[in-house]
Amino acid sequence: MKAFLITSLLAAVASAIPMPAPAPAPMPAPPGIPSKSTAQSQLAALTVKAAYDDGNYKRDKFPHWNTVSGACNTREYVLKRDGVNVVTNSACSATSGTWYSPFDGATWTAASDVDIDHMVPLKNAWISGANNWTSTKRTQFANDISTPQLWAVTDDVNQAKGDKSPDKWKPPLTSFYCTYAKSWVTVKYSYGLSITSAEKSALTSMLNTC
Template sequence: MSTSRTLRSALTVVALSGGLVLGLAPAASAVPPNIPDTETAQTMLTELEVAPDGSMDGYDRDEFPHWSTVSDNCNTREEVLKRDGEGVEVGEDCYPTSGSWFSPFDGETRSEPSDISIDHMVPLANAWRTGAAEWTRDKREQFANDLDDPQLIAVTPESNGAKGDSSPDEWKPEVREHWCDYGKSWIAVKDKWQLTVNEAEKGALEEMLGTC
């Protein structure tokens, strides 16, 4: 079952004769858009070009301008905070004044927007060495601010920092129940933007799809 339905839950204590039992009370969770189903993701993965990663020569995060203005006073980061949080209210500058954010990577919940990072599912550096080095700067900006696909997700800074620019063979979310959605999201982004995968990366993605 998709972690978008099961991962975000709160422990509740239910009094029963003979003791206390811990149960799971499901709660809704915002997730990035357009995560494919497992069968579609498997097809996408088989169609991705397999090639060794390219060079990091010339790479700079500034080659991927972000966070771009989306509408009115809202930039891409603020749009993701609104989308992925619960009870989010924003001020006139679009910055959240209240809300909470659940990080599926490590199962942590935070109530301050400053305690949340916006993760690029396929990191900018990974994209650079798997095809984006050949793109125009405008296309790299579109990639870094893609709100239409599962490329952006609100997570804790700790999990985002641990991931860095790693591919799935080098880093996976601490919460194993999220591996399915993580793998499908990674594949969907690589498919949309026609980025390559290396052999180890493809093997790790196959493993993650095996948990769906």
């Protein structure tokens, strides 16, 4: 009888202790985001010099939204990769799904509210070395799904960013500064692009939030 009472008491105590909530599932994200230390090493290795705008940049010099597979182009591929429960039609267009924009923390259920952001904007790439690339390399850069170059984000936020570097624009969510800086650095490092001194200072500060 005593053992039964003790067992019952222990069970009652255990049931009264609140169980921790399960950890939220990680949100989808582009591949290749480096660690803080790797990003810092890559940042230190980048060439620092003034940006050079030769006035010849045109967006169509970076052919983008190329076919990835089947009927899916790069935009459609990223929408499906970075969304949750995304349903597509026979043309690979997203007809439903949920997208979380890490730049501003907004969640969208219509693909039309989502832009695919180039982490390092095409014009920024042009003025930091891509003006000397071949069309093939610029096409690769504009459609790169193997580095953290392409992000599904709120359309208005992407438009506010435009072609600005981190010293001139940062994502609204300060909690995303770390990931943003790591992604920006590794894309520039992967393609041998230069950075300005102001850009390096901003990236250094952002990496210090990691």
